[in-house]
Amino acid sequence: MQAAISTSIPPSFTAFRSDNSAARCHFAAGLRFCGLHRHVLLSLGEAIETRQLRKRISASLSESGASKNGFDYDLVIIGAGVGGHGAALHAVEKGLKTAIIEGDVVGGTCVNRGCVPSKALLAVSGRMRDLQSEHHLKALGLHVPAAGYDRQGVADHANNLASKIRSNLTNSMKAMGVDILTGVGTILDTQKVKYGKVGFPDTVITAKGIIIATGSVPFVPNGIEVDGKTVFTSDHALKLEWVPDWIAIVGSGYIGLEFSDVYTALGSEVTFIEALDQIMPGFDPEIGKLAQRVLINPRKIDFHTGVFAKKITPAKDGKPVSIELIDAKTKEPKDTLEVDAALIATGRAPFTKGLGLENINVVTERGFVPVDERMRVIDADGKLVPHVYCIGDANGKMMLAHTASAQGISVVEQVSGRDHVVNHMSIPAACFTHPEISMVGYTEPQAKEKADKEGFKISVAKTSFKANTKALAENEGEGLAKLIYRPDTGEILGVHILGLHAADLIHEASNAIALGTRIQDIKFAVHAHPTLSEVLDELFKAAKVEIHASKTVAEPVAV
Ligand SMILES: Cc1cc2nc3c(=O)[nH]c(=O)nc-3n(C[C@H](O)[C@H](O)[C@H](O)COP(=O)(O)OP(=O)(O)OC[C@H]3O[C@@H](n4cnc5c(N)ncnc54)[C@H](O)[C@@H]3O)c2cc1C
Numbered sequence: 001m002q003a004a005i006s007t008s009i010p011p012s013f014t015a016f017r018s019d020n021s022a023a024r025c026h027f028a029a030g031l032r033f034c035g036l037h038r039h040v041l042l043s044l045g046e047a048i049e050t051r052q053l054r055k056r057i058s059a060s061l062s063e064s065g066a067s068k069n070g071f072d073y074d075l076v077i078i079g080a081g082v083g084g085h086g087a088a089l090h091a092v093e094k095g096l097k098t099a100i101i102e103g104d105v106v107g108g109t110c111v112n113r114g115c116v117p118s119k120a121l122l123a124v125s126g127r128m129r130d131l132q133s134e135h136h137l138k139a140l141g142l143h144v145p146a147a148g149y150d151r152q153g154v155a156d157h158a159n160n161l162a163s164k165i166r167s168n169l170t171n172s173m174k175a176m177g178v179d180i181l182t183g184v185g186t187i188l189d190t191q192k193v194k195y196g197k198v199g200f201p202d203t204v205i206t207a208k209g210i211i212i213a214t215g216s217v218p219f220v221p222n223g224i225e226v227d228g229k230t231v232f233t234s235d236h237a238l239k240l241e242w243v244p245d246w247i248a249i250v251g252s253g254y255i256g257l258e259f260s261d262v263y264t265a266l267g268s269e270v271t272f273i274e275a276l277d278q279i280m281p282g283f284d285p286e287i288g289k290l291a292q293r294v295l296i297n298p299r300k301i302d303f304h305t306g307v308f309a310k311k312i313t314p315a316k317d318g319k320p321v322s323i324e325l326i327d328a329k330t331k332e333p334k335d336t337l338e339v340d341a342a343l344i345a346t347g348r349a350p351f352t353k354g355l356g357l358e359n360i361n362v363v364t365e366r367g368f369v370p371v372d373e374r375m376r377v378i379d380a381d382g383k384l385v386p387h388v389y390c391i392g393d394a395n396g397k398m399m400l401a402h403t404a405s406a407q408g409i410s411v412v413e414q415v416s417g418r419d420h421v422v423n424h425m426s427i428p429a430a431c432f433t434h435p436e437i438s439m440v441g442y443t444e445p446q447a448k449e450k451a452d453k454e455g456f457k458i459s460v461a462k463t464s465f466k467a468n469t470k471a472l473a474e475n476e477g478e479g480l481a482k483l484i485y486r487p488d489t490g491e492i493l494g495v496h497i498l499g500l501h502a503a504d505l506i507h508e509a510s511n512a513i514a515l516g517t518r519i520q521d522i523k524f525a526v527h528a529h530p531t532l533s534e535v536l537d538e539l540f541k542a543a544k545v546e547i548h549a550s551k552t553v554a555e556p557v558a559v
């Protein structure tokens with residue numbers, strides 16, 4: 001594995017990252033926020049009230065500023081990304097004296113180099129698509145002169161949004177009484193952490209519990225030379241310093257697909273390079289096929305599958321970016337591409353080196369911190385490390401912002417004396433292309449495998465956006481919702497949606513899975529007409545479950 005070489009690492013972070021041979025980070029100063037955690041949305045009045053409550057709690061904990069059990073803090077979190085932020089706010093709400101240590105800027109990947117700026121760019125690409133689609137506009141009876149854009153204006157939108165969200169996150173923690181400690185955190189013992197900036201003496205603090213929330217950085221395969229200008233990762237691409245005429249995107253996962261939506265809307269031609277035999281291999285195969293028909297084929301996108309980019313050389317001395325492709329299986333040379341730019345979107349590497357894990361006898365697995373289902377860290381002998389937890393991208397269970405936050409909240413519940421386990425099968429994911437793709441639970445092949453192993457049958461139901469009034473009114477009838485379920489019990493095993501606002505629609509299904517609601521019950525829930533939510537209503541109604549609703553008569557409610 002080769003590090004993505006940063007050209008702009010602040011001095012304090014150079015030292016912080018220096019022992020990370022697996023992956024170094026591009027800590028671009030600038031961007032911020034994630035509307036992720038409900039606490040962010042606290043009004044100022046609520047925040048002040050909560051802060052007063054927090055002060056009263058602190059006073060009762062200790063007069064000397066230490067927590068009541070003799071530690072400096074009840075909880076210390078290393079890393080102020082969305083996982084750390086979610087955990088910190090929940091901890092304060094639970095009355096825990098809490099500190100969060102951040103070596104760079106609050107908000108981590110999601111706010112500064114991930115979800116937030118990418119969704120700002122995707123908001124622009126969505127509007128550009130609408131304005132450029134003559135066919136679509138004509139169908140609505142609209143006539144709009146040619147659409148154009150100002151690259152710097154688009155880049156500013158992403159940067160400004162990140163800054164705004166970053167300060168929202170910071171202010172929400174300050175208002176709640178979380179101590180934000182600046183510097184690199186290193187674990188000294190299961191209840192002791194040091195932190196400090198380069199050139200300053202370290203401070204040692206003790207805590208009843210420690211949460212590792214140090215996140216991840218772009219993974220760049222060996223042989224790929226990143227110069228940050230013509231060969232770059234999402235860290236650079238989000239700044240939108242230029243829009244290449246022709247860009248190769250290595251990897252057709254979430255990042256690749258979302259950036260293909262942005263670049264093609266802004267006028268680029270895209271070539272995907274994907275190691276597996278199929279483009280967008282992570283999706284349910286049927287949704288993947290439809291995604292290819294809707295998101296790839298009609299756009300200026302071509303692709304090479306079953307190939308690795310063995311060597312990528314940045315543009316130099318008037319020569320374009322050169323990409324040497326080899327067959328993923330035989331390793332034989334296949335082709336050499338010459339393009340204007342290359343975006344490396346081949347996954348992310350955990351950022352866990354230099355954390356002092358050796359001081360608590362923990363050995364990482366491909367860089368990830370091993371944890372059990374309660375996010376408790378497991379040591380090299382397979383035993384639980386007391387008092388230490390790891391959440392978010394650093395444990396690799398599911399690299400999504402809301403998962404990091406949910407895991408953090410779950411850990412705080414445990415630290416506060418209430419057992420809690422996150423049900424990862426109920427966590428939705430979404431790809432914010434136009435139209436969007438969303439999913440929760442198993443894909444059809446995964447569900448089949450589980451069914452064969454455990455000896456039950458699965459069924460599949462589907463509905464089309466073409467039958468939905470609201471979608472048709474919007475002239476957005478392209479789309480499919482798919483339900484994979486157990487006909488004998490009505491259990492929802494997976495739901496996959498491609499279509500307008502799929503990312504919002506998935507929550508009815510994910511909440512049903514989280515709450516254990518069965519299809520025979522949810523199919524009686526009433527949906528407003530005409531709404532896109534009726535796509536899911538129809539989906540549940542289309543399922544053929546062998547048993548009846550557990551409760552057919554609602555409790556009478558006085559109106
Ligand atoms: C381009 C892109 C788009 C994305 N879009 C989405 C999306 O739409 N939806 C979604 O759910 N997910 C998205 N993700 C994934 C999401 O950003 C991550 O899953 C999420 O940020 C993980 O949160 P985290 O708290 O675990 O880590 P991070 O957000 O990476 O935060 C870790 C923090 O820890 C700090 N740190 C590390 N080591 C130390 C140390 N020793 N001492 C002190 N501080 C330290 C880092 O500086 C950083 O601030 C996207 C990712 C990318 C790259």
Ligand SMILES: NC(=O)c1ccc[n+]([C@@H]2O[C@H](COP(=O)([O-])OP(=O)(O)OC[C@H]3O[C@@H](n4cnc5c(N)ncnc54)[C@H](O)[C@@H]3O)[C@@H](O)[C@H]2O)c1
Nearest residue numbers: 251252253254255256274275308309345346347399430431
């Ligand atoms: N909307 C979202 O929720 C969102 C958006 C962006 C990123 N993310 C998160 O960020 C993480 C990283 O995203 P990503 O798209 O980089 O990773 P990914 O794992 O989604 O996709 C990586 C793709 O690259 C391919 N690949 C890997 N090595 C390759 C090589 N050498 N040559 C060619 N192809 C190769 C893989 O087969 C895979 O298809 C994901 O875990 C995702 O959860 C989420």
